[in-house]
Amino acid sequence: MTRPTVSAAGLTLSYRGTRAVDEVTLRLTEGVTGLLGPNGAGKTTLLRILATATVPDNGAFTVLGHDPSTVTGRQDARRVLGYLPQNPGFHPDFTAFEFVDYVAILKELTDRRTRHAEARRVLDAVGLADVRGKRIRKLSGGMKQRVALAAALVGDPGFLVLDEPTVGLDPEQRMRFRELIAEAGEGRTVLLSTHQTEDVAMLCHRVVVMDKGRVRFDGTPAELTAVADGRVWRSTERQPGARAGWRTGTGEFRNVGDPPEGARLVEPTLEDGYLLALGGDPVTEVAV
Amino acid sequence: MSWHTDDADLREYAAGALAPPRLWSVETHLAACADCRTALGSHVPPAATDLGWARLDAALDAPRPGPVESLLIRFGVADHTARLLAATPLLRGSWLGAVVLTLALAVVVALNASPLMLLATAPLLPLAGVAVSFGPGLDPMYETAVVAPMHTFRLLMVRTVAVLATTTALSALASLALPSLGLAALGWLLPALALTSTGVALTARLGPVLAPALVGGAWAALVALSRLLASGTPLPFTAEGQGGAAAVAVVATVLLVAARDRFDSGALPGPSFRSSRTLRSAARRLS
Numbered sequence: 001m002t003r004p005t006v007s008a009a010g011l012t013l014s015y016r017g018t019r020a021v022d023e024v025t026l027r028l029t030e031g032v033t034g035l036l037g038p039n040g041a042g043k044t045t046l047l048r049i050l051a052t053a054t055v056p057d058n059g060a061f062t063v064l065g066h067d068p069s070t071v072t073g074r075q076d077a078r079r080v081l082g083y084l085p086q087n088p089g090f091h092p093d094f095t096a097f098e099f100v101d102y103v104a105i106l107k108e109l110t111d112r113r114t115r116h117a118e119a120r121r122v123l124d125a126v127g128l129a130d131v132r133g134k135r136i137r138k139l140s141g142g143m144k145q146r147v148a149l150a151a152a153l154v155g156d157p158g159f160l161v162l163d164e165p166t167v168g169l170d171p172e173q174r175m176r177f178r179e180l181i182a183e184a185g186e187g188r189t190v191l192l193s194t195h196q197t198e199d200v201a202m203l204c205h206r207v208v209v210m211d212k213g214r215v216r217f218d219g220t221p222a223e224l225t226a227v228a229d230g231r232v233w234r235s236t237e238r239q240p241g242a243r244a245g246w247r248t249g250t251g252e253f254r255n256v257g258d259p260p261e262g263a264r265l266v267e268p269t270l271e272d273g274y275l276l277a278l279g280g281d282p283v284t285e286v287a288v
Numbered sequence: 289m290s291w292h293t294d295d296a297d298l299r300e301y302a303a304g305a306l307a308p309p310r311l312w313s314v315e316t317h318l319a320a321c322a323d324c325r326t327a328l329g330s331h332v333p334p335a336a337t338d339l340g341w342a343r344l345d346a347a348l349d350a351p352r353p354g355p356v357e358s359l360l361i362r363f364g365v366a367d368h369t370a371r372l373l374a375a376t377p378l379l380r381g382s383w384l385g386a387v388v389l390t391l392a393l394a395v396v397v398a399l400n401a402s403p404l405m406l407l408a409t410a411p412l413l414p415l416a417g418v419a420v421s422f423g424p425g426l427d428p429m430y431e432t433a434v435v436a437p438m439h440t441f442r443l444l445m446v447r448t449v450a451v452l453a454t455t456t457a458l459s460a461l462a463s464l465a466l467p468s469l470g471l472a473a474l475g476w477l478l479p480a481l482a483l484t485s486t487g488v489a490l491t492a493r494l495g496p497v498l499a500p501a502l503v504g505g506a507w508a509a510l511v512a513l514s515r516l517l518a519s520g521t522p523l524p525f526t527a528e529g530q531g532g533a534a535a536v537a538v539v540a541t542v543l544l545v546a547a548r549d550r551f552d553s554g555a556l557p558g559p560s561f562r563s564s565r566t567l568r569s570a571a572r573r574l575s
Binding site: 051052053055071074075078079081083085088089090091092094095097098101102103105106107108110112115116132133151 | 350428430431435436552553
């Protein structure tokens with residue numbers, strides 16, 4: 001068993017009477033873990049807890065051995081984590097270099113030469129060496145996301161929290177971003193929140209599915225796909241009993257759910273497994 | 289070019305051993321002769337060339353401090369602290385313009401109607417300035433700052449100092465428009481310190497929106513009531529009122545220091561995460 005780098009037990013946080021995160025228990029290891037779930041599933045709240053941006057009502061967690069429930073533990077945890085929020089904010093007049101430099105100051109890099117060298121390193125790592133002197137407001141959406149990722153990478157953190165970094169990016173930018181996340185996942189723990197099952201299929205060694213604040217699935221992408229084994233079929237007519245069904249390019253319907261007798265079963269995808277994992281009670285719990 | 293620098297001179301130049309006046313002659317020639325610059329390259333170790341390029345690159349693209357930052361550095365402030373101070377939202381964009389406009393309007397009213405307008409308005413400016421410079425609602429980088437290892441309380445203090453210094457200087461300038469009042473024209477100073485320290489101290493408990501709103505509302509009510517209930521100088525600007533403001537400032541500062549860890553916990557109360565995004569986009573439109 002791989003030793004966990006980030007452990008959480010019973011994390012719970014309520015907003016206005018609703019449990020945004022409800023008794024979440026997780027153990028993350030080195031590599032990229034995908035966090036899938038619909039809007040309002042509690043993904044961002046969970047990420048904000050693990051990034052120490054907010055405090056849970058109940059439960060505990062550790063980041064690379066540091067306990068953020070104490071003042072010193074929280075500072076130590078923050079020294080080893082990088083966080084890319086869902087909507088990273090920028091001072092509008094900053095250049096890419098100035099923004100990363102500013103974040104480096106917040107990360108306690110006070111020596112000017114060391115700080116500037118680190119800013120260059122992370123901007124080079126995300127492929128923005130050529131635009132580091134450009135104002136952020138003049139950069140494209142994909143470039144802004146890369147600047148935010150560069151800021152998260154300052155100080156070479158051991159735990160990287162990425163909240164939907166590929167949302168709003170065009171396919172080429174998304175592909176480029178996947179390369180960066182894959183590189184970032186080498187030798188560190190990355191928790192990647194996403195709506196895109198392709199992100200998980202291409203990047204993650206493990207996937208956690210959340211819905212209504214609870215963990216519905218925790219396992220490998222192959223295990224999530226296997227949830228839909230024998231539960232995806234084709235038909236010529238719409239199937240009212242299917243949990244989801246749509247007409248494909250061939251004119252046939254592709255259905256996910258509980259198939260009728262004699263149904264023409266087809267190979268499931270990760271998305272099929274995700275869809276089934278969201279419904280009802282937890283489909284499976286895989287110990288790490 | 290009819291002549292070229294000889295090899296021995298180039299070798300000495302590369303080693304930094306060439307002395308004037310030959311140094312000046314060789315340097316002038318190198319600036320105009322591509323062949324000699326190429327020949328010079330063979331006398332310089334590749335590692336030294338790389339290092340030189342790296343230093344040149346660093347000198348060219350390193351962020352150049354803006355006027356505020358340069359001034360602070362000239363006064364001996366460490367460059368990283370100067371950057372934190374200069375990045376205070378109030379010091380950027382139209383926020384500063386709003387402060388200047390507010391003071392200008394207050395001066396116009398003070399000159400034409402009652403000096404009370406300036407005395408009552410000036411203490412509200414640093415209170416509002418700190419509110420727009422810190423917190424999940426209006427600081428675009430709040431989320432990034434709060435998860436950084438640098439203590440959030442330190443960032444808050446840095447920004448509070450930046451806001452207080454700026455608004456105090458501007459309000460002092462505005463006070464020069466009321467020379468007939470003498471020192472009484474500075475009657476806003478102690479209330480400004482009291483309101484700001486109370487607002488920031490309460491932020492730890494009530495959040496960065498409710499706390500300054502309550503403190504600002506209480507101040508406006510106090511000034512209005514003092515004016516309505518008694519003739520003469522309103523209570524906050526009497527000697528007793530000024531003493532009271534000083535006492536409030538001291539007590540609030542003590543409470544603020546005692547509550548400093550609350551700013552680092554990420555548990556600051558206030559607008560929800562979603563509504564703070566709405567506030568931030570409104571702030572972006574203002575900037």
